[in-house]
Every structure is written in structure tokens, then in C-alpha cells.
Amino acid sequence: GQNIDQPTEMTATEGAIVQINCTYQTSGFNGLFWYQQHAGEAPTFLSYNVLDGLEEKGRFSSFLSRSKGYSYLLLKELQMKDSASYLCAVRDEDYQLIWGAGTKLIIKP
């Protein structure tokens, strides 16, 4: 079966750095996405990785290792507004997005 694993919840301090991991087992691979979802709101796109390596976009970076079935989202200089759920999603061989359950990130002052 297809599986995306992420930690359920993480806590970090304002101004710090946090890394949210995602491991996946899917039938085929055509890219990995990270989305941010604030409570009661729609998911919004953060990043896309299809090749191995690090993609940096401001305070957010995303890393992919296809051989390990592994990705992480790195958030720097954390702000209170970063408190949200972070969803990892993999596009499989049928180009369908398979979603993880999300990691709830709690930022403390």
C-alpha cells in the first residue's frame, strides 16, 4: 500500500529552527509537495521537489532524497504565525497526490 509518515505534532520556540520529516512509500514517484494549513483554512502551497537536494525559498527550505524515500521541511527564524499543520504529499505513478496526515507545529514565545 501507499504510505506517507510524518510526526503528529512538534513544538518549537519563536526565532528557532525546526525540521519536519516525511518518509514515503508510494507506487512510483513524480514529485513531493509541502503545504501549510492553518486551522480551519485551506492548504497553501509551500514547495515542490522532484530532484534530490535542497530547495530554498526564504525562511523555508525543503530537501528530498528519492533513494531513501525521505524529505524534510526546514523552517528558520520561526514566527508565531508559523503555527499550523504542515502536509507532505507525494505524486505517485498515476500522478495522483497521496497526502500525509500532517504535522501540527506549535510555536511558543
Next chain:
Amino acid sequence: GAGVSQSPRYKVAKRGQDVALRCDPISGHVSLFWYQQALGQGPEFLTYFQNEAQLDKSGLPSDRFFAERPEGSVSTLKIQRTQQEDSAVYLCASSLASSSEVAYEQYFGPGTRLTVT
């Protein structure tokens, strides 16, 4: 510009009632997706349209669920004879590209929260 809109935002239905959920995608977006999201979970794929063609409906949980996009823009998700287990947030997303194109992102609407009593 306008994003993806969905209506109603909230719907309470009695068990056995039929409901219709509407999605207005971003103008010009080729792809449209419906997802079901339970509390504390990621979205679960329901169905996918490319223009007016429903290319994938493998995620629809039963034949009580039906979706259409007759003119390739607005889409409606219909649930017949609602059951309590249908209670969830129903998200619609649209994308400029088709799902097989290299880098496409999906733009999500705010969702419809359906509660079946």
C-alpha cells in the same frame, strides 16, 4: 484575482438527505480536484477533472457520491442519502496545468464543512 471559492461554507444535513457542494475554480484552470478531509488528517483524494472530463473517480467512497463539471469550470459534488460517516470538510482545488505536467501546484478553496446529524 479571485481564488477558488466554495459554497456553502457550512452545511448541516439530516441523515438520508441529499446535498450538493459547489466549487468555482480559478478562471482558466484546467484541473479540478475534490478531496475529503477528516479532522486532524490530510486530504483524501475523491475525484479529478481535466476540463469537463472526469479522468479519475477512484477515490469516491461509494456510489452515493457523484461529481460533475459539465462546462469545464464550475463543479458540483453531490452526496445522496448522507450518512454520519460523510461528515468532513470537502476541499476543492484547481490547477493551471494537467496533473501529469512537471511542476504544478494546486490552489485550494476554503472548503465546505459538512455535518450529518
